[in-house]
Amino acid sequence: MRTLKTHNIVFLVIAAAAPLTVVSAGVTAAYATSGMPGVPLGYLLCGALVAFFSVGFCAMAKEIPNTAAFFSYVSAGLGKSHGLAASSLAIVSYTAMQIALYCLLGYTASSLFESIVGTYIHWAVWALIALSLVAFLGIKSADATSRILGVLLFLESCAIVFFCVLAIRNPADGLSIGTLSPSALIGTGTGTLLAFTIAGFMGIESSAMYSEEAINPEKTIPNATLISILIISGFYGFSSWSIAQSTGESQVVDSAQESGSDLFFNFIASQGYESIVPLIQLLLVTSLFAAVTAFHNSISRYLMALGREQVIWKNLGTTSENGAPVAASLFQSCFGLFAIATALLAQKLSGYDESFPSAIVFSWMSNAGGFGLVFLLLTTSVSVYFYFRKHKGLYPVFVTKVAPTIAIIGFGTMFVLILANFENLIGDAELWYLVFVIPTIILLCGVAGFVRGELLKRSHPHIYSNIGSGHPPAKAACRVGQPLSRKTLN
Incomplete structure (x- = not known):
């Protein structure tokens, strides 16, 4: 059922980016970990790079409407086994982010509740409450979910704007634009800074995942993608600049x-608004909830797409009358329960204190998810280039060659810089081995997907030949890699 309009998809995309979480925690972490003041410029540059990526990405969305965007586009551009590799990488990266967010939400809610009420409730209890709500929304229509996330998004945006107004009205050293200077972005911490700033755009590609539920997707998806990129890059760039003004640019690091x-919260309190800080901290919890809901939706739709094509258990490909991927959503909810239980057990066995879900799980899982996302963006950019190289004349050269090439160069450079600075992202010299372990695990998941594709080619060629089509094998409307007719799109 096609019910989603442009604004609905924008809400779903930006919710995954978790604005208040990024501004209050991600921006400060970018300043602190990189040791560089050029965070605002980093967000603007990442926004420009993602915008170039979106040009070819949205063109692919018109040609190949599939809820599993990375999966279908890489299948069309590089081959079916590569597409399964991309789908594995996407599911693992999104799941890593979802686990990170569940644990951080539980820890944040537990700390906030104890500070206000004085009673301690374990972080896992709050994570399970969030999981229950996410599971409920997961079987509802995306339209209904987007309305709820839209309200939460509006409230957390108001909190960020409130901070920015205070910072501009009361700058520590007067207003300055030094953080927007190229020199503020060049240094030994550039890779670390870019890793944090690109993480703020995680979920931007999810717009195409709703192509099968969108009204007039040929216009809705590109419009929603562009609007989301402009809002996210502008919002984060301005907010991170405002944080620098609140402390003074020379002191922000x-x-x-x-x-x-x-x-973030201390500055608001210092301006005489200490009484509303708990309310804004509550909005941080709802921001995390909105983000984990958005990632749940993304994972569910990937599982649904793979199940529909019988690449995995076919029952996961079923949907309800309102188009919600019910079976995949319930499966993902069960996995979320398993992940929370595993994190709790790991905390007990390690003897780590109550900061475990934030200091360990969130740090490791978010870095893993961010690393996987950058590699996916790079791979998809390459796929877009080769797809339109095989199918010439569909769009202007800027769409088919120039923009994808810029995206390839940009994401390729970013991938190398992040890999070279991964030790800084871990933040603990004693855990040096994670610099190799985390990227290796993420990439091996992609290799496993590729191997799965090669095995299907030999054992179930009818399923393999249908990969990326968006239809069950017996009802495949076309071969992936060929432009779909407008009749097929409808």
């Missing part, structure tokens, strides 16, 4: 290293 995510 030291302040971030000293206060961490409390920097």
Whole structure:
């Protein structure tokens, strides 16, 4: 059922980016970990790079409407086994982010509740409450979910705007644009800074996942994608600049290293608004909830697409009358329960204190998810280039060659920089081995998907030949890699 309009998809996309979480925690972490003041410029540059990526990405969305965007586009551009590799990488990356967000939400809610009420409730209880709500929304229509996320998104955006207004009205050293200078972005911490800033755009590609539920997807998906990119890059760039004004640009790195995510809330309290800080912290919890819901939707739709094509258990490909991937959503909810239980068990066995879900799980899983996303964006950019190289004349050269080439160069450079600076992202010299373990595990998941494709080619050629079509094998409307007719699109 096609019910989603442009604004509905924008809500779903931006919710995955978790604006208040990024501004209050991600921005300060970028300043603190990289040791560089060029965070605002980093967000703007990443926004420009993602915009170039979206040009070819949206063109692919018109030609190949499939809820599993990376899967179908890579299948069309590089081959079916490569497409399964991309789908495996996408599911693992999104799942890593979802686990990270569940644990951070539980930890944040537990700390907030104890500070207000004085009673401690374990973080896992809050994570399970969130899981229950996410599971409920997961079997509802995307339209209904987008309305709820839209309200939460509006409230957290108001909190960010409130902070920015205070920072501009009361700058520590007067207003300055030094953080927008190229020199503020060049240094030994450039790769670390870019890793944090590109993470703020995680979920931007999810717009295409709703192509089968969108009204007039040929216009809705490109419009929603562009609007989301403009809002996210502008919002994060301006907010990170405002944080620098609140401390003084010369002190922002030291302040971030000293206060961490409390920097955002401490400044609001210092301006005479201490009484509303708990309310804004509550909005941080709802921001995390909105993000974990959005990632749940993305994973469910990937599982549904793979099940529909019988690449995995075919029952996961079933949907309800309102188009929700019910079976895949319930499966993902069960996995979320398993992940929370595993994190809780790991905490008990390790003897780690109550910061475990934030300091360990969130740090490791979010870095893993972010690494996987950048590699996916790079791979998809390459796929777009080769797809339109095989199918010439469909769009202008800028769409088919120039924009994808810029995206390939940009994401390729970013991938190398992030890999070279992965030790800084882990933040613990004693855990040096994670620099190799985490990227290796993520990439091996992609290899496993590729191997699955090669095995299907030999054992179930009818399923293999149908990969990426968006239809069950017996009802495949076309071969992936060929432009779909407008009749097929409808």
